Amino acid sequence: SPASKRSLSTDADGIDKVAVIGAGQMGIGISYVAAKQITKGLQFVDTLLGKEVKKGKMNNEEANRVRSRIKAASENGLQDGEFAEVDLVVEAVSENLAVKQTIFSQLATHLPPHAILASNTSSISLSTLAASAIDQKTGQSRARQVVGFHFFNPVPVMKLVELIPALQTDRSVLETARGFAERMGKTVTQSADTPGFISNRLLMPFINEAIIALETGVATKEDIDTTLKLGMNHPMGPLTLADFIGLDTCLSIMEVLMRETGDSKYRPSVLLGRMVSAGYLGKKSGQGFYTYT
Numbered sequence: 001s002p003a004s005k006r007s008l009s010t011d012a013d014g015i016d017k018v019a020v021i022g023a024g025q026m027g028i029g030i031s032y033v034a035a036k037q038i039t040k041g042l043q044f045v046d047t048l049l050g051k052e053v054k055k056g057k058m059n060n061e062e063a064n065r066v067r068s069r070i071k072a073a074s075e076n077g078l079q080d081g082e083f084a085e086v087d088l089v090v091e092a093v094s095e096n097l098a099v100k101q102t103i104f105s106q107l108a109t110h111l112p113p114h115a116i117l118a119s120n121t122s123s124i125s126l127s128t129l130a131a132s133a134i135d136q137k138t139g140q141s142r143a144r145q146v147v148g149f150h151f152f153n154p155v156p157v158m159k160l161v162e163l164i165p166a167l168q169t170d171r172s173v174l175e176t177a178r179g180f181a182e183r184m185g186k187t188v189t190q191s192a193d194t195p196g197f198i199s200n201r202l203l204m205p206f207i208n209e210a211i212i213a214l215e216t217g218v219a220t221k222e223d224i225d226t227t228l229k230l231g232m233n234h235p236m237g238p239l240t241l242a243d244f245i246g247l248d249t250c251l252s253i254m255e256v257l258m259r260e261t262g263d264s265k266y267r268p269s270v271l272l273g274r275m276v277s278a279g280y281l282g283k284k285s286g287q288g289f290y291t292y293t
């Protein structure tokens with residue numbers, strides 16, 4: 001198919017320089033995988049590269065080449081012209097609508113005219129983000145160039161990218177983004193711009209139900225996780241997975257599902273809300289359903 005041909009050639013999709021906004025676990029993972037695939041080309045990256053060299057999957061020379069393709073931009077990178085040659089940008093900051101809207105308006109103002117503006121959002125509406133992609137100098141909308149590009153943690157391991165067109169997205173932008181995701185070695189699924197897309201519409205109510213099972217005394221956290229792990233062959237039980245994703249992220253996705261559908265089946269568990277209020281955010285904070293050292 002034309003899509004698989006494109007994934008075999010190095011840069012037939014025309015994406016040569018990629019920018020990633022956000023240096024959390026998703027942003028760094030995306031930078032790392034993009035740098036490994038892209039034809040021209042931090043501490044976490046060094047750790048990932050070190051592991052690959054140790055396992056014999058990469059030699060030192062290749063690791064140095066990948067490392068040299070990732071450059072940290074300054075705080076004012078957009079205004080200072082550091083993004084002047086970027087073909088595609090992936091925004092991967094925290095799930096906060098106002099912050100993302102500000103970033104999309106800045107991207108629309110400063111990126112070169114052909115650049116694709118992708119968001120790694122896991123639940124925020126792409127059509128809403130696209131509407132904020134307005135060039136502040138000309139007043140022109142760049143909504144047609146906005147697309148959802150949803151990765152999964154850990155990005156180097158998980159084989160999926162969920163592609164989400166906004167109502168405004170150009171077909172050619174969608175196809176270029178699909179080709180680039182395939183070149184990154186990912187399988188692509190496409191979802192309409194609806195709350196939670198495919199992945200979180202199914203995953204988050206499952207995790208939330210596991211938390212409700214815990215708070216209503218159905219079983220211990222260990223027995224809930226072991227049941228799903230060994231009974232259904234899930235790589236992690238739902239409470240371990242919630243800690244891994246981040247309890248704040250789980251809560252914010254449930255709140256989006258609940259608010260945007262108005263359906264009470266998406267009501268976030270009270271315990272989930274309390275844990276986030278207490279600062280127990282899961283693995284990243286050292287404490288969630290389990291303790292991490």
Ligand code: CAA
Pocket residue numbers: 048051055122151152153154155156157158200235236241245249
């Ligand atoms: N970065 C890079 N590589 C990593 C990694 C990381 N953070 N964590 C693990 N790996 C690699 C390891 O190096 C190892 O590689 P090799 O096979 O080459 O040796 C491989 O992954 C397996 O790791 P481990 O043997 O240490 O551990 P495991 O077999 O238990 O796998 C796991 C770990 C891949 C995380 C697995 O438990 C798993 O798949 N869990 C479910 C993850 C999941 O569901 N993620 C999606 C969350 S939802 C989301 O991200 C989106 C959202 O919108 C909320």
